[in-house]
Amino acid sequence: MSSNETFSEIEEAPTYEPSIPVPNVQELVRKDPLQVPQRYVRDMEDRPNDTDMSHLSSLIPIIDMSLLLMGNEDELNKLDLACQEWGFFQLVNHGVPNEVLQKMKDSAAEFFDLPLEEKNKYAMPSNDVQGYGHAYVVSEEQILDWSDALILVVHPSHYRKLDFWPKSPKGLKEIIEEYSNAIQKVGIELLQLLSHIMGMEKEALLKLHKQLVQAYRVNYYPPCSKPDQVIGVSPHSDSGTIAILMQEDYISGLQIQHKGEWVPVDPIPNALVVNVGDVIEMWSNGKYKSIIHRAVTNTEKARISYASFLYPHDEAEIEPLDRMLSPQSPQRMYKRVKFGEYLRNSLKMKMEGKAHTKMARIDTIA
Incomplete structure (x- = not known):
């Protein structure tokens, strides 16, 4: 099943909340590797601390994935x-060929190595977050993240705004498509598996999306001379x-x-990291957790990450599923929200933990 067949291709591609233009961090570092402007320096309580929790990473x-697809009960x-206790897991044997993963990494690295004027050909417009730049910047006083990003909506294909798909380096557009298609296949399989473990028929969650939308965000984190004072991406949970x-x-x-505690997710070569978003938390009435996460920087090397977000159509209505109410959790934790309104509400705010989920939570305090 392709839930993208639900809506007509005549439908206009949506726009999302604009973000205030801010300096390019990669260029700041290129001009002066030792400079950390005050706009990036976090308050003491928000800085990455020295507590080493790497021993928890192995937990x-x-x-x-191959065992899941075989119906292995233990897996x-x-x-x-994993969805209940961590909200995160690392996925191995996921079926995306290693050469596709590597081509995506090589092409993205080439893009970020281009001169700034070349990358700025794809700069985010004033009314949207697609393109090259920075999202979630909502005020001039806001402390900024130590990163730059390329953000594209890739599925359904008629949502694509191809003016923001880089034409160089050669082949980048094609590998973004190939990689995103492979990730979508993994995402659909995971949604089918989550439907199963929630006690529903295989396509239930996909149908609730009305149409499966997929966005792609490549984050570039330059090295920082004072990594203990900055954050690469602010703590947040994902809206989708x-x-x-x-x-x-x-x-x-x-x-x-x-x-x-802040636990590092140490990379496993060729694995994919999967996390539960707010929508799954709402559908499951809080059984599965949308977890706050962040990115930190280092002094030595730039880092690139490649995030694909799956989320429902704007018109999809999100609320706890009746079957997820139980004697242990009989009350609905969330009210019904239209996903498009929920998403745009979150984009209007700076990234700040789970503050954006307040519009959907039911206040149970008398």
Whole structure:
């Protein structure tokens, strides 16, 4: 099934909330590697601390996709527990060829190596977040993230705004398409598996999307002379259904919040990192957790990450599923929201933990 067949291709591509233009961080570092402007310096309580939680990294679940697809009960139980207890897992044997992963990394690295004037040909417009630049910048006083990004909507294909798809380096457009198609296949399979472990028929979650939308964000984190004072991407949870991330093989930077600690998600070569988004948390009435995560920087090397976000059509209505109410959780934690309104509400705010989820939560305090 392709849930993208639900809506007519005549439908106009949506726009998303604009972001205030801010300096290019890669260029700042190129001009003066030691400079860290005040706009990037975090308050003391928000800075990455020296507490080393890397010993917890090995506890983050590793899920074998080939076993899931064979219906292996132990692996399905692992997926269920990973979504409940961590909201994150590393996915191996996912079926995306290693050469596709590597071509994506090589082409993206070439793009970020281009001169600024070449990358700025694809700069974000004033009314949207597609293109090259920075998202979630909503005020001039906001402390900025130490990163630049290329953001594109890739599926459904009639949502694409091809003016923002880089024409150089040669072949980048084609590998973005090939990589995104492969990731979409993984995403659809995961949604079918999540439907199964939630006790529903295979296509249930896909149907609830009305149409499966997929965005792609390539993040570039330059090295920083004072990595203990900046954040690569601010702590946040993802607004959509699930996110699927490819990391650099040997450079750590992603951290997740687990039991009050920041735990690094150490890269496993050729694995994909998957995390639960707010939509799954809402559908599951809080059983599965959309976890706050962030990216940190280092002094030595630039790092690139490749995030694919799957989310519903703007008109899809999101609320706890009746079957997810239970004697342990009889009350609905979330009210019904239209996804398009929820997404744009989150884009109007700076990234700040789960503050954006307040519009959907039911206040249970008397």
